[in-house]
Amino acid sequence: xxxxxxxxxxxxxxxxxxxxxxxxxxxxxxxxxxxxxxxxxxxxxxxxxxxxxxxxxxxxxxxxxxxxxxxxxxxxxxxxxxxxxxxxxxxxxxxxxxxxxxxxxxxx
Amino acid sequence: xxxxxxxxxxxxxxxxxxxxxxxxxxxxxxxxxxxxxxxxxxxxxxxxxxxxxxxxxxxxxxxxxxxxxxxxxxxxxxxxxxxxxxxxxxxxxxxxxxxxxxxxxxxx
DNA sequence: CCCATATTTCGACGATACTGGAACTATCGA
DNA sequence: TCGATAGTTCCAGTATCGTCGAAATATGGG
Numbered sequence: 218x219x220x221x222x223x224x225x226x227x228x229x230x231x232x233x234x235x236x237x238x239x240x241x242x243x244x245x246x247x248x249x250x251x252x253x254x255x256x257x258x259x260x261x262x263x264x265x266x267x268x269x270x271x272x273x274x275x276x277x278x279x280x281x282x283x284x285x286x287x288x289x290x291x292x293x294x295x296x297x298x299x300x301x302x303x304x305x306x307x308x309x310x311x312x313x314x315x316x317x318x319x320x321x322x323x324x325x
Numbered sequence: 326x327x328x329x330x331x332x333x334x335x336x337x338x339x340x341x342x343x344x345x346x347x348x349x350x351x352x353x354x355x356x357x358x359x360x361x362x363x364x365x366x367x368x369x370x371x372x373x374x375x376x377x378x379x380x381x382x383x384x385x386x387x388x389x390x391x392x393x394x395x396x397x398x399x400x401x402x403x404x405x406x407x408x409x410x411x412x413x414x415x416x417x418x419x420x421x422x423x424x425x426x427x428x429x430x431x432x433x
Numbered sequence: 434c435c436c437a438t439a440t441t442t443c444g445a446c447g448a449t450a451c452t453g454g455a456a457c458t459a460t461c462g463a
Numbered sequence: 464t465c466g467a468t469a470g471t472t473c474c475a476g477t478a479t480c481g482t483c484g485a486a487a488t489a490t491g492g493g
Contacts, residue, residue: 227339262453286460286469294418310402394439394490
């Protein structure tokens with residue numbers, strides 16, 4: 218990932234709501250979640266949510282698919298992958314930074 | 326690192342100039358660089374630079390020390406460390422994301 | 434003390450982002 | 464085709480961000 222893309226990805230995640238949306242979709246896995254469920258879980262107006270979903274989608278952090286009347290959103294890890302790589306390679310002091318990035322993950 | 330802090334750190338880096346500043350300071354290492362040198366290298370007005378340096382400092386990504394007439398800025402890896410940890414643990418799909426962060430290594 | 438250097442703070446402006454109601458579009462079931 | 468459901472797009476208002484010149488502050492030398 219190049220610097221301008223990293224700025225975009227960072228910007229997309231640098232918002233309370235969008236980060237919450239993204240985390241929710243990461244937890245949801247490949248199945249994703251319909252917009253309505255996200256709106257309910259995060260308690261936000263549909264139009265505001267749609268704005269943030271569009272933002273995340275444009276940057277490539279999430280993707281959209283239609284399933285009957287619902288639009289399902291799911292995390293696409295490629296950009297996050299690139300972002301973490303960018304930060305690790307360009308913004309870390311090598312030994313001073315990398316070791317603590319564990320791969321541990323928690324379930325729901 | 327908690328979510329609100331992650332949002333702040335992401336926001337601090339989600340800007341072309343601030344990201345450039347941070348990368349420059351990462352390269353500079355513990356010695357850091359005086360504000361004037363950063364301004365020259367990145368070709369930006371002193372007041373604009375100062376604004377961004379203050380932002381990065383407030384978030385904790387960089388730190389400031391005085392050396393005679395110069396204010397030296399240097400990267401502090403603690404927050405970046407925490408941010409990468411946060412992204413890896415909360416925003417990654419485990420196997421789908423972590424492996425490609427190639428420079429990651431174990432503390433063993 | 435005065436001047437030069439290094440940098441920050443102030444202030445005002447334009448640009449961009451976020452919000453949420455209302456109107457619109459798409460899909461499905463009867 | 465009609466109505467209900469799911470979601471987006473539009474719009475306007477507000478808030479926050481970024482910029483940069485000018486003024487202010489801190490430091491050191493003569």
